[in-house]
Amino acid sequence: MDVLAEANRLKSLGHPVISMAVGQPSDPAPAAVRAAAMRALEDGRIGYTDSLGMARLREAIAAHYGEHYGIDVPAPRVVVATGSSAAFNLAFLAMFDPGDRVAIAAPGYPAYRNILSALGIEVVEIGLHGAGHLTAAHIAEAHRVGPLKGVLFASPANPTGAVIPRADLEDLLATARDLGIAAISDEIYHRLAYSAPDVSALAFDAECTVINSFSKYYCMTGWRVGWMVAPEPLVRQIERIQQSLYISAPELSQIAAVEAFSATAELEAVKTRYAANRELLLERLPGLGFRLAAPMDGAFYAYCDVSALTNDSMDFARRILAEAHVAVTPGRDFDPVEGHRHLRLSYAGHPREIATAVERIGRWLGGRS
Numbered sequence: 001m002d003v004l005a006e007a008n009r010l011k012s013l014g015h016p017v018i019s020m021a022v023g024q025p026s027d028p029a030p031a032a033v034r035a036a037a038m039r040a041l042e043d044g045r046i047g048y049t050d051s052l053g054m055a056r057l058r059e060a061i062a063a064h065y066g067e068h069y070g071i072d073v074p075a076p077r078v079v080v081a082t083g084s085s086a087a088f089n090l091a092f093l094a095m096f097d098p099g100d101r102v103a104i105a106a107p108g109y110p111a112y113r114n115i116l117s118a119l120g121i122e123v124v125e126i127g128l129h130g131a132g133h134l135t136a137a138h139i140a141e142a143h144r145v146g147p148l149k150g151v152l153f154a155s156p157a158n159p160t161g162a163v164i165p166r167a168d169l170e171d172l173l174a175t176a177r178d179l180g181i182a183a184i185s186d187e188i189y190h191r192l193a194y195s196a197p198d199v200s201a202l203a204f205d206a207e208c209t210v211i212n213s214f215s216k217y218y219c220m221t222g223w224r225v226g227w228m229v230a231p232e233p234l235v236r237q238i239e240r241i242q243q244s245l246y247i248s249a250p251e252l253s254q255i256a257a258v259e260a261f262s263a264t265a266e267l268e269a270v271k272t273r274y275a276a277n278r279e280l281l282l283e284r285l286p287g288l289g290f291r292l293a294a295p296m297d298g299a300f301y302a303y304c305d306v307s308a309l310t311n312d313s314m315d316f317a318r319r320i321l322a323e324a325h326v327a328v329t330p331g332r333d334f335d336p337v338e339g340h341r342h343l344r345l346s347y348a349g350h351p352r353e354i355a356t357a358v359e360r361i362g363r364w365l366g367g368r369s
């Protein structure tokens with residue numbers, strides 16, 4: 001956030017800053033989504049919805065599981081939330097108690113650690129040390145040290161973009177089930193994988209919890225609408241928590257989100273641009289001395305080990321911003337232990353900008369004494 005604030009300050013002074021720091025698409029929401037929102041606004045009243053979400057949207061989400069994964073998900077298990085961020089809160093409150101141990105990967109999305117800690121849940125950060133993703137062996141080992149109540153993972157992941165291969169995901173879920181560990185799969189970067197089809201955790205464990213969102217693939221970050229497929233026995237409890245915490249996700253965003261599933265042609269065009277950016281980075285990063293810390297198989301991130309160039313990625317990011325006018329994200333928030341050696345680059349921007357950013361970083365590195 002400090003780097004972003006400085007990037008905004010430089011931009012306001014007229015510097016041509018390119019951001020590879022933001023974790024969001026640069027494209028607008030699909031036209032049909034915006035048109036539905038405009039119609040709803042013209043019609044007038046926007047109110048609360050059922051706490052679990054509008055029936056139409058819950059049904060559309062359930063149908064998406066059939067269409068995209070060939071999985072049968074009953075609409076009553078779908079909970080619409082104010083972004084996946086709210087879905088985490090709902091899931092953690094329904095599934096865990098203060099003092100429970102829940103495992104996450106390091107590096108990982110910082111909000112996991114922050115929300116779990118705020119709820120008094122013990123966060124067990126499992127260092128991947130270049131392993132790419134959490135495995136069955138990781139959680140079995142952590143469970144041996146002290147019983148885990150839950151495990152939370154994302155595939156594709158933030159900040160690495162790593163995808164858990166199908167067989168490893170199956171193993172991870174089988175081990176969690178055998179050990180009585182509740183699994184939560186963050187699938188927010190689904191439909192943004194470049195080398196293998198998406199596999200939902202629901203394919204292997206029909207009773208696990210899956211969290212997803214309209215933010216990333218669907219280009220709807222600011223609409224604040226996401227969803228959870230909850231284990232059937234928890235739905236009523238989640239409904240009651242949602243009634244108190246959020247009442248419901250915003251109705252306007254829910255009405256609009258129904259249209260997102262029919263905007264595939266538009267959204268695939270956006271993904272094609274990410275894929276081109278990814279190719280460019282795969283080609284150019286090694287020459288910059290930015291070593292990939294994990295295969296960038298999904299999302300729109302490259303997580304790079306820059307230890308050949310610096311031992312302080314925060315300072316390095318500040319200098320890249322000040323001197324090359326490119327904003328990148330230092331790794332510390334994603335990994336308190338090893339993040340000082342890493343940078344995350346987001347390639348969600350326009351290909352021309354990404355190419356210019358890479359050139360600038362190259363020139364800056366060449367000119368460093």
Ligand SMILES: Cc1ncc(COP(=O)(O)O)c(C=O)c1O
Pocket residue numbers: 023082083084085086109154157158186188212213214215221225226
């Ligand atoms: C892995 C992951 N999960 C969840 C979120 C939160 O997304 P939202 O609340 O917009 O659905 C993000 C946002 O960057 C993320 O990277």
